[in-house]
Amino acid sequence: MSSCQCENNGKLSQEELMTKMDAIIDRIGTSRDVIIPLLQEIQNEFSYLPSEAIERIYEKTEIDRAQLISVSTFYSQFRHIPYGKHLIKVCTGTACHVKGASNVYDSFKRELQMEGDSITTEDQLFSIEKVACLGCCTLAPVVQIDDKIYGHVLPGKVKDVIDEFIEEQDNQTSTESQHKKNLVKGEIRLGMGSCCQASGSADIYKELKRTSDELGIGVKIKSVGCVGVCNKVPLIDVVLENGTIKRYPNVKAVEIKEILHHHFKPAGYLKRLKNNIINRVDTYHTDTTWDNVIWKPENERTGLIDTFLESQHHIATEGYGFLAPLNLDEYIEHEGFKALKTTLSSYTRENLIQDILKSGIRGRGGGGFASGKKWEIVAAADGQQKYVICNGDEGDPGAFMDRMILESYPYRVIEGMIIAGYAVGATKGIFYIRAEYPLAVKRIKRALELCREKNLLGKQILGSDFSFDISIFEGAGAFVCGEETALIASIEGDRGFPKQRPPFPAVKGLNGFPTLVNNVETLSQISFIIRKGVESYTQIGTENSKGTKVFALAGKIKNGGLIEVPMGISLNQIIEKIGGGLENNEKLKAVQIGGPSGGCIPADLCDVKVDFDAFNQMGAMMGSGGLVVLSEKDCMVDMARYFLAFTSEQSCGKCTFCRVGTQRMLDILDKLCSGQAQMDDIDKLEELAINVKQSSLCGLGRTAPNPVLTTLKYFREEYVEHVNGICKTGICKDMIDFVVTDDCIGCTKCAKACPVDAIPYEPYEVHHIDTELCVKCGLCIDECSYDAIIKVKKGEGDKETR
């Protein structure tokens, strides 16, 4: 998506630009509703929206100036100025935020010498921007440069990342593996979700290919979908000839040879002998294999993963760890599309809807509206045409469930969608997927093609009289488009302004026709309900919340990842059993659930069970399922400020309470976080929050105050502390100073690390920090081996060190 073609910029003649533009317009169309795909194509071609290209749109299409300005400035994907050759996206999602994303952003700007507001380097090589969430929360802080994702990018590693990227650009040579003729039985499975790739799975995949070629082992190497255990990847499952699985977490490239050799025999005898000898020599004489994974007993290697998986229940993510995302035959082999066949052969629409109603499944997108009820309304609505839209506009910072499901289990979502289409009498389906999820878009696109080939989509599906086809619409970057009516507005080629309901989209939706909008995760559970029967679904969960819920577990947790748990499990169980507790054994303070629409549940209430209504009662919300664990080192006022900054920027701007109200709340939170607030500001904030919640017209505004309201409810004393100028955690930079204590031995490590030279280089003397220069990036604290640098209340540095 972001692959840049700036080589052409400037040199592109007017004529060439026109030819390219005309080709794009011919391909996409000229009606007003194609504006978003049209602008996306133009940006793909020119890396931004050149004004000459836009003039061409006015000449050749029905799109006019007013519409173009309105739409192109609403969605954050569109750029109006040229960017540098490579684009650095710094993720500022919740998980990244709590791990210091803003420092990472500052570090990049410093390292690339971008002064002030400029976001492009002078040589036009790099541009930088903050993005809401890259959906790799377990690798926080995350940075993406062009298509490559880098995980765990701490401020101190920024330089390495840039160097590594430049180096890779310089020697991009691809070594294609030769084809194997004599495949041995057994296979090697490797997770290749976006996160897995970010932590080096792509390199492992290459290494596997290369090594198996070198050793002459013709084993099948299969890339499977998300394995969920994000911080144990790259994770390899070796499936032996007899079917047993040997699992290797955190595999390094140097270990591949060993693993392959251990389990598989090369083809020829001579080669085998040679390998054997070399291998033995390697084993005894190099350090790299000393701590080798295969020397460790199986349970030590994988014990953690087992507890991680034990409490989970895979419905949406059924086939976890072995299904190759795009292998349709394999999906069918494992009962894929069985539910669709059953539906088409032995269900009437009424029976089907009854079953979905009985299953008690509720929408996984946030609100928790009964899905069956929604289906019933759409089915009953009048309309020559009906639509099913799969809502994959997962914009919450701190959530990546939908991306994972789309990337890893495309067929299951497609199957759910076709069944839904049958139930409501729709003929067209639309996947609405964020453009920030290129891999998901690519896989769904391919999966749809393969389904069409097998007549699982298209005219008279599987010989029935039901016809249904699905297309893809790429969202252009607006959180509010997760709201049904705004989503529909954007497909129609408008700004993502939500519409007042009623009429509900179920009655009057896309182009005025009845439209069923279901979340990705909801649709991915449908086939299970049909295939296994309503009862096996209702057995799972609580009274009013049935089935399972997929969460993105991230933050200060040992084992983060994508998890699917039965409703009714407690938050504590998730944190302790699945997550393995907090990292660095910090103390649990709260769990942020539901992203910017949700709230913070304090530690002492974390025995709450996962349940739509239970969360609502606490002022939080299931939301789409981000679960960010916060420790005592996190500041709750800063958390509230973070989310308000997000929602106020994402507000569509239509209604007063949301547009101005969230900004005024943010003003007050800014004052609080910089120690300038008065006591009555807290009351003002609360009054605003209550009113914004009550008087906003759509879901965004109605839920935006939740992070503030819950933190005020459970952590009010922290707000009071901030009024008194104290931020105990030291997160609010404006309220603290960094000082060096007498524990300093004068090793100069901090002085060398400081990016702004605020620590003079004075060997063997107790260092000191110039608070005027200090940008409080924390690099020195990370560097110091003697814990001699501490944060103190602003202006009290002298007292502390004296």
Add this chain to the structure above:
Amino acid sequence: MQITIDNKNIEVANGETILEAARRNGIDIPSMCYAKEAEHKSSCMVCAVKNMQNGQVIPSCTTMPVEGMQIESNSKEVQAIRTMSFELLLSDHRADCEAPCSMVCPHGLDVEQMLLFYDNAAYKKACELIKGAFSLPAISCDDCKAPCEKACRRGNIDQAVSIRKIIKEVVEMFDVTEIDAADNRKIDKKMFQSRLGRFSDPEKQHLKETVNTKSRCLHCACAGKTDCKLRVYATQQAIKRPKYNVTSALPIMDKIHVNGNLWFEQAKCIRCGLCVYNSNNGFTFKDRGFGMQVCIPEENCNHIDEKLAELCPTGALYRVNTH
């Protein structure tokens, strides 16, 4: 269809919104983003009412009634929500209702209006206003301590407008005895006063470079000073001072000539979108969130109908007839 508003039974006509039904029955609900017979989308929330059955606060201007609905339009809670919506709108409204100079003239001269005539070379009209305020136009200003010049916003930028000098200049153009006295508009001090507040340094610089009227006057006074709904309702709601920090993403005092007598000033816009929805490829929204603006691309200016100004609830889109 029957509904109740404030416990009063009301028969709703076909296709009527709650607001329309209420008004027809003498129940006064304020509204800004609503315009009868014109396309509108609820956004301002000053017409908020409460649906007693589900406790939801809804905009009455676009909500269609349902049989048996029970609406509350005048309770303390509803009033508080309305007040807050005005307060929020006003916190994003960096503009003056009245020009400070006109406010302070001890003789009641509408100084800014006089300067507007002057800047448009309508000297005779300017002189008529002066004569309407002063018994002895040629010398009345001589002994005055000129609070008008002290109050002048231009003084915060470089130098106040030389109001007294201009008055003299105008008076000397004519034989004052031959000039008819015109009435000066009497400023109602009980009305709500929105105030622009301080200029930032870049704003000072910008205004210094761009304001090039003959008198150097910024013309702070709002075109909607008498009929701006925001001002009228804020007065009704007894709002005195801004409750929240007044900051805005909109450029202040940026007067855009649309066409003919039609002008547009973003700073006074409440983003109701009436001009957007009711012009074809004319006004448009730009950006989103707090920074969302209504703007008019230069190329679209020509085909805007002057009548559109009638829809604007504030003084953002207005007609000027100076001659």
